[in-house]
Amino acid sequence: MTGHNGVYHSRAAKRGVYDYRVTPETLAEKVLSAARAAFEALGLDAAVLPAHTAVERPRDPKHGDYASNIALQSAKKAGTNPRALAEQIARNLAATDGVAKVDIAGPGFLNITLDAAAAGEIAGKIVAAGPVYGDNGSMAGHHINLEFVSANPTGPVHVGGTRWAAVGDALARVMRSSGAKVTAEYYFNDAGVQISNFAASLLASAKGEPTPENGYGGEYIGEIAQQVLQQRPDALESEDPKEVFREIGVGLMFDEIKADLGNFGTHFDVYFNEKDLHDKGELDAALARLDQQGHIFESEGAVFLRTTTFGDDKDRALKKSNGEWTYFAADCAYYLDKRDRGFDKLVLMLGADHHGYIGRMQAMSQAFGDKPGTLEILIGQMVNLLKDGQPVRMAKRYGNVITLNDIVEAIGVDAARYVLARYSSDSTIDIDIDLWTKHGNDNPVYYVQYAHSRTCGIARNAADRGVERGDGYDAALLNQPQETGLLKVLAEFPSVVATAAELREPHRIARYAEELAAAWHRFQNAGLRILPYPDEETTPVHVARLWLTDATRVVLANALGLLGVSAPERM
Known part of the structure; x- marks a missing residue:
């Protein structure tokens, strides 16, 4: 694995399938x-x-x-x-x-x-590998369920969910690149109190009444209510108007969420409906399994899971004294459903306000008989959107909530995905709109994308001049400090990918991409001719440097691809 301060360990090579000489x-x-x-x-x-x-x-x-x-x-x-x-x-x-x-x-x-030749050979290996350079076997054999975003369909994806949309999607890509079989999953709650409040808000809007207590405001509620009436003109006169608005309104809201995530480049393999857990009797099955494990007890008519046995601060109710299931019961059933689907590792990404869930969820996992570490919970911190150093004022459509579309409108998809994945998930992010829309080297995503576009520009110029890379090159000719420095960074990419996957830290890919872009710019600015002058003969040194340029292009594109960010050929 890769440690801090540029330390590279041999363990990744043992687990992986790297095919690069040194x-x-x-x-x-x-x-x-x-x-x-x-x-x-x-x-x-x-x-x-x-x-x-x-x-x-x-x-x-x-x-x-x-x-x-x-x-x-x-x-x-x-x-x-x-x-x-x-x-x-x-x-x-x-x-x-x-x-x-x-x-x-x-x-x-x-x-x-x-040896210069051994070091220089990496450029040829990278060009030959192309889009699979960086792939490794460090997580081969693992079947992972990665759940992220999972916003309730009561409103748009807010800024916290947007962070997970970028980080979760990047993490799925990184783990797949490291050999794991990954299912990206979205769990949506359409069976709880919040859904009931959402339906009541739609119904009130359709009637022209004020938003009910604990209801949802914002212009989008009125828009969805009108769409429900367009589909069901008789909704207000139906036997159960609230249920009509719930069923159709939730579907409309969730369609909008999926469309927004798709436009953001975030895709899920599975959309799991909480209501199915209730309809299929999976809560009863989970309760029975936990009872078999000997961890269920009753108190004052309610049913509890003895999570304190596994370090939780208190035991958790599964069923209330009135017979209603708790949210935690659904969590248990959903966990068991995932394990029964064959996943050996469950990674759950939660928002900043969910720290209290960690103890009970880990205890629940062990109550089912699983080893510590089977369930991993990642907590993401807050995101602030700033303009001129001040918080951005939101439009009225969603009230005062910053949404995915707000961020995309402010800085674009590429910059949004990059900045949200660039920082460790446990750190708060302040997104400066002025910085992330700037066409300059102090904008990290522009800096990396520009480096990639420059490598593409050199390839176009080479083709225009008839300079061909050919089938091989003299690797020993890449011996200048800027060349060897660039080669070192290029060689590190598979290890960086393996470590990002192992530690669940895709921000390492972004930081690596910036380091590679810096090494490329040092090489390009060193006065070393990559292409011959128009009236100059092409030499073996030019050919070797063209291989090095193409290798850099490959790795920059691969790194950006793992983050779900485009690699433009012209800027």
Whole structure:
């Protein structure tokens, strides 16, 4: 996996199926193999070596391409001098394919310089892999249910749901790219009190009456009420007008939600209806299963799940004393339904106001007999939309609620998806409209997309001049600092994808894309000619740099694609 501060661990290479000659992962494996050989040569107990090791990029490129502290890490445990151990590891490592030299710094740090040809080969591998470069097997074999957004069909997707629409969709893409089988699921509640209040609000609007207590306001209520009347002109005279407005109105609202999400680029494999849990008797089945596990008890006529057994702060009611099911009972039934569908991992993304759900949901999972970790709950923090440093005033259609369409109208789909996925989900986001609509390098999404468009522009210019990339290139010619620096960043992409999937942090993809764009701009601005002048002959160096340019284009497009953001060829 990839750690903080640019550290790359060998575990991802073991789990994955990377096919690139010298990447951070494969180099970490070489270091560990050299250490094992050193222990054998020195007669030391190799059992003290770690199962996985790491390499990191030195802050100063003069110190080599990568560094390792494995000698320092294991020498004391082995009862030997770290410098002497480092020397033996260095000799073994320097003899391996793709490593040019290994220097020892201080008490035993290994500074590793890659062979230029081995490092440069990554560009060819990337171009050959194309859209699948970055794919890895780190999550192969996992069948994951990823539930996100799940807004009640009582109004549009608000700003919090919009954040999950971007993050959840990106996370699904990242986990699929890492080999997992992922079902993106939307759970909608059409059976509770909020739906009843929504129907009452529609009915009141159709009658020209004020919004009822706990009802929904905003012009959209009146619009939907009129659409109901267009479909059912007799709705107000029907036997149960509120039910007519509930059934048709919920359907209209949910159609609008699905259309908005689709226009945002967020798609779900399954839309799960809570009402089906009640109609199919799944709440009774869940209660019976929990009773078999020995975790159900009755008190004052109500039925409880003993969640305190598993660390919850209090036991939770499943059935009220009047016989009505609680919301938590539906949560239990829905969880069991997912597990019975064959998912081995359930990832649930909730809003900032749902911290209190974590304890009871985790306890419920264990009450069903599942191991801790089967259910993961991610909490997203608030999003603020700003203009000139001040909160944006909303239009009247949805009252004072900031919606998905408000954000898209303000900054566009690409910028909205990018900014919402760019930050860790547990941090609050202030979206500055002025920044995210600006055509300049301080706008992160523009910066990355512009880098991609420049690589496409160079490819067009090459074609216009008759300069061809051909079937191969001399990888050793990519030896300038800006070239080797760009190659290092390109090599990291599969590891970044694997880590983003493992840690459920798609924002790592955005930050990586910006790092890659910066490396590309450094390469392009270094005065190194990618294409020959019109009257100049094409040399092997030009060809090699054209391969490097195309590799950069591939990875920028792949990174943006994982975020659901377009990769424009012209800007």
